[in-house]
Amino acid sequence: MAAPESGDGNNGAARMVTLISSDNTRFEVEAAAASLSQTLQLTILDGGGGGGDGIPLPNVDSATLSKVLEYCIKHAPAAANGGAPNATAVDRAELERFDNEFVNIDQSVLYSLIMAAHNLEIEGLQSLVAKKVADMIKGKSPMEIRRTLGFPDPTPEEQAEMNAHMLEYGWAYE
Amino acid sequence: MSRGGTVISDLPDDLLRRILFFAPAKEGASTAVLSRRWRRLWLSSGAVNIHWPADKRLCTSKQWRSLFDVPEAALAAVHAHGPVRRLTFHGGVELYRSEPYTIVAALSHPAARHVEELRFTVVQDDEAAGGKHGNKPWRRGKYTLHLGDLPSEDLGTLHLARCSISSNLMPPPAELAFPWLAVLRMEACTVFMEQLNRVIDAAPRLATLHIERTWLMLFGVVEEVVRANKQAPWSWSSRLRGPAVTALVLVDCEWPNYVRMDLDMPRLRYFRYKGHVPQLSLLGSSPAVNIAQVDVHFMEEEVNNTAGGGGGGDAMTTTRDRMRSFFWKFIQCFYNASILKVRLDYLIEHVAVAKEDQDEIICPNKFFSNLDRLEIEAPHIASSDGTALALLLSCGS
Numbered sequence: 001m002a003a004p005e006s007g008d009g010n011n012g013a014a015r016m017v018t019l020i021s022s023d024n025t026r027f028e029v030e031a032a033a034a035s036l037s038q039t040l041q042l043t044i045l046d047g048g049g050g051g052g053d054g055i056p057l058p059n060v061d062s063a064t065l066s067k068v069l070e071y072c073i074k075h076a077p078a079a080a081n082g083g084a085p086n087a088t089a090v091d092r093a094e095l096e097r098f099d100n101e102f103v104n105i106d107q108s109v110l111y112s113l114i115m116a117a118h119n120l121e122i123e124g125l126q127s128l129v130a131k132k133v134a135d136m137i138k139g140k141s142p143m144e145i146r147r148t149l150g151f152p153d154p155t156p157e158e159q160a161e162m163n164a165h166m167l168e169y170g171w172a173y174e
Numbered sequence: 175m176s177r178g179g180t181v182i183s184d185l186p187d188d189l190l191r192r193i194l195f196f197a198p199a200k201e202g203a204s205t206a207v208l209s210r211r212w213r214r215l216w217l218s219s220g221a222v223n224i225h226w227p228a229d230k231r232l233c234t235s236k237q238w239r240s241l242f243d244v245p246e247a248a249l250a251a252v253h254a255h256g257p258v259r260r261l262t263f264h265g266g267v268e269l270y271r272s273e274p275y276t277i278v279a280a281l282s283h284p285a286a287r288h289v290e291e292l293r294f295t296v297v298q299d300d301e302a303a304g305g306k307h308g309n310k311p312w313r314r315g316k317y318t319l320h321l322g323d324l325p326s327e328d329l330g331t332l333h334l335a336r337c338s339i340s341s342n343l344m345p346p347p348a349e350l351a352f353p354w355l356a357v358l359r360m361e362a363c364t365v366f367m368e369q370l371n372r373v374i375d376a377a378p379r380l381a382t383l384h385i386e387r388t389w390l391m392l393f394g395v396v397e398e399v400v401r402a403n404k405q406a407p408w409s410w411s412s413r414l415r416g417p418a419v420t421a422l423v424l425v426d427c428e429w430p431n432y433v434r435m436d437l438d439m440p441r442l443r444y445f446r447y448k449g450h451v452p453q454l455s456l457l458g459s460s461p462a463v464n465i466a467q468v469d470v471h472f473m474e475e476e477v478n479n480t481a482g483g484g485g486g487g488d489a490m491t492t493t494r495d496r497m498r499s500f501f502w503k504f505i506q507c508f509y510n511a512s513i514l515k516v517r518l519d520y521l522i523e524h525v526a527v528a529k530e531d532q533d534e535i536i537c538p539n540k541f542f543s544n545l546d547r548l549e550i551e552a553p554h555i556a557s558s559d560g561t562a563l564a565l566l567l568s569c570g571s
Binding site for chain 2: 146161165166169173
């Protein structure tokens with residue numbers, strides 16, 4: 001793979017950083033991939049994460065982190081091109097295919113992912129998961145939405161509140 | 175959920191709003207009854223996404239009537255809790271057409287005034303798509319949009335799919351202004367070049383212009399003249415302006431092949447083109463000084479046998495000659511590019527230039543001296559000597 005043209009004066013092997021998950025698993029990744037995270041980018045620019053140090057991520061477990069990094073590695077080349085649309089060696093359609101496949105996972109994993117993306121400030125991943133969850137409720141009735149998102153059936157009190165709400169926002173329940 | 179994984183209630187309000195930002199308005203609004211915590215989340219999501227069915231046969235008559243109440247009601251509800259940043263419409267073309275006032279009313283609603291992202295997506299059921307327009311189903315089933323109806327103050331992103339921009343009811347140029355518009359994306363649309371340029375002129379910050387499967391028309395009068403004369407005036411040209419455009423994508427677009435497209439985009443850095451080999455040129459004193467990457471994918475052109483009425487072989491030769499000449503004119507526009515990717519759907523030999531024609535076709539001062547990377551993907555005849563490739567390579571060295 002060709003080095004990005006606006007390199008940081010690093011002509012040899014790509015710079016690597018180490019990330020440490022909450023359960024103490026170490027992940028070694030290219031700095032360019034980890035830098036998709038705004039939070040990590042700052043640390044990396046300060047020279048952190050190299051050598052034996054590693055950057056501890058106490059809020060992200062290893063299963064989630066490996067998924068997050070899978071996303072970052074795939075999206076890093078596109079991001080390296082200044083974010084210009086399509087200005088990348090990676091085919092846009094191929095990225096779309098990857099994204100669709102990537103979020104085709106259990107709900108609990110989706111929620112862990114969006115939390116991690118939120119903590120690490122990975123803009124694209126947050127939107128990707130948010131869209132997926134929004135799609136899950138598309139075309140569903142209020143009751144179906146409850147069940148889809150794992151809410152228990154309403155108590156009589158909640159039911160009364162629901163009815164009041166449905167009167168106020170009738171247009172949403174036709 | 176009982177397995178102890180993360181559940182949706184674990185997410186902070188910010189993230190839940192972010193999810194609801196993409197949810198259709200009806201479903202979004204109805205999440206208010208999930209629990210007390212959700213009561214105001216959608217209302218403060220900053221988005222109204224109108225999601226109509228693809229086909230009116232999918233709704234009962236009661237649903238049908240209520241569909242058109244949603245946009246205004248949803249806009250008013252969200253507006254009461256903060257600015258509406260995103261407004262989208264998605265649905266079958268009948269939905270757009272049957273109550274056109276619904277959309278106009280939504281766009282002129284005070285809540286829509288500060289919208290930053292606006293999308294119109296017209297969908298079409300597959301059955302209708304296979305109709306008389308054959309392999310160009312995108313030519314039909316469009317919603318006609320009036321430029322003057324769009325909220326413009328804060329608009330940053332405009333996506334249009336299967337829309338056409340109306341030629342009448344254009345506001346006077348002075349009144350059309352999209353001061354923050356940065357991204358314009360059109361898919362399967364129909365637009366007159368003149369109108370497209372009007373939008374671009376009104377958008378001094380437009381950086382990304384993405385036009386796909388779109389029919390770019392010249393004013394009807396020109397087409398009439400051409401049809402009447404039965405002859406193509408090869409000197410016709412049409413200008414596509416873009417003073418701030420840095421990324422241009424033209425994929426599978428159509429415009430009359432006798433019209434040369436003059437790109438007036440002095441800041442262009444990235445250009446992707448897919449389609450027939452067009453007549454293309456770059457305008458400006460130092461064309462394409464900024465260009466970094468060019469991706470082109472040329473398709474085989476159908477030979478027009480109706481012209482002249484002579485032998486098919488002649489028509490074929492004419493078409494090939496034209497394609498070859500256009501190819502080199504096109505490619506040499508981007509002699510400053512550092513990355514050039516060329517993909518041909520036809521034999522690379524068809525772009526090869528005979529020695530005696532080289533002076534005529536290849537411009538001597540347009541060598542690719544900045545080229546870092548060249549990718550060529552094309553079928554070729556195994557035994558041929560690869561003149562075309564050699565030419566490109568000698569340009570690049």
